[in-house]
Amino acid sequence: MRLADECEVTVVRKPEMPVIADPEAAVAHALEEPLGAPSLYDLAAGRRSACILICDVTRPVPNALFLKGLIRGIVRAGVPQERITVLVATGLHRPNEGGELRQVVGDDWVMDNVRVENHFARDDAAHVDLGKTDTRGTPVKLDRRFVEADLRIATGLVEPHIMAGYSGGCKVIAPGIAHQDTIRTFHSARFLEDPAAVQCNLSGNPLREEQLEIVRMLGEVHAVNTVIDERRRLSFVNFGEIVASHLAAVDFAHGFCRVSLPRRFKTVVTSAAGFPLDQTYYQTVKSMLTPMGILDTDATLIVAADCSEGIGSDAYRAAQRRLLEQSPERFLNDLLQKRFAEIDEWQTEVQLKAQRAARIQLFSELDRGDRACTGVEAIDCVDSAIAASVERAGDPAVAVIPEGPYVVPHAAA
Secondary structure, rough: OOOOOEEEEEEOOOOOOOOOHHHHHHHHHHHHOEOOOHHHHHOOOOOOOOOEEEEEEOOOHHHHHHHHHHHHHHHHHOOOHHHHHEEEOOOOOOOHHHHHHHHHOOOHHHHHHHHEOOOOOOOHHEEEEEEEOOOOEEEEEHHHHHHHEEEEEEEEEEOEOOOOOOOOOHHHHHOOOOOOHHHHOOOOOHHOOOOOOOOOOOOOOOHHHHHHHHHHHOOOEEEEEEEOOOOOEEEEEEEEEEHHHHHHHHHHHHHHHEEEOOOOOEEEEEEEOOOOOOOHHHHHHHHHHHHHHHEEEEEEEEEOOOOOOOOOHHHHHHHHHHHHHHHHHHHHHHHHHOOOOOOEEEEEEHHHHHHHHEEEEEHHHHHHHEEEEEEOOOOOHHHHHHHHHHHHHHOEEEEEEOOOOHHHEEEEO
């Protein structure tokens, strides 16, 4: 990207994060001295089985740093290796298989010594029905392998999330290993249109409140939570009771992820932060929400993403087509009438939020048919789009956000 000389560029990045010099030692320390729990050895002693949740390929969790040590610690405490399962919390995403699964796990020893399996949200028999939440009546159905394990551990990456405030912690359970009925309730418009269901916010967030109630219904769960810097180096790791460990990680991440700027902009350039989040347009949409705090009136938001795997699932494609066939108002009104959202249509709803705030332009490798299906303006050159936006706005100021959805800027004024 080469910007014209007349552009006044503000590059929006997180403050430089500390990097842990010895990640393996930091992980070992975290497992020996957890938050709100005994050491891993004491925690695992006397247990008959264990299930460890990991995120799927859409999140760059540094699993290779902690999975092997976590499993070996559990085995040393007496849990048979053959009774340990690593479960990929896919939600309603596609399963991770073959070489991709090895990439997600990040350690051949783990792949070769314990069961590594995917969660399938549409498999009714694979879930345990725990009832409904008291507050909002969300059906609570979770993967049987996790519910029935004697020792339950979630692992994840804490970063801004466009609906749940932050990823990691309880989110790896719900929606991570939830049945489609739970997920489709979580992602219904009555949740997503709540003004508290936004990135970097846990207070009053309906998804967060339901997650906490679901974990209380489930019972004892522990977690490894990590934070990584812009170059994906380990900056923070802890282990402990799932809520306490997640809150500590959020407290650390929050000061870096939210970036204050002195003004708003009429031209903003962002990305889906590269692999793995920019593989599909479905995931790319997440990068459209995080800049909303710095968009001025009549702003143009230019998004660059590879989208090498296309637009996304068939269900998402169908939702995008419904949007194009209807007015945005009718599409949203239809969503508000539903108890269960149609699979993946929530990302179309998220896109509408961004489109209400700005003109969206997309630079990608999508083919002509998929470009039309996005419902946003396709561009062939980022530089030309920036120049046109600057001229249109009569304002040379341009904000550039290289790390896309992982940075949440807001205007101080």
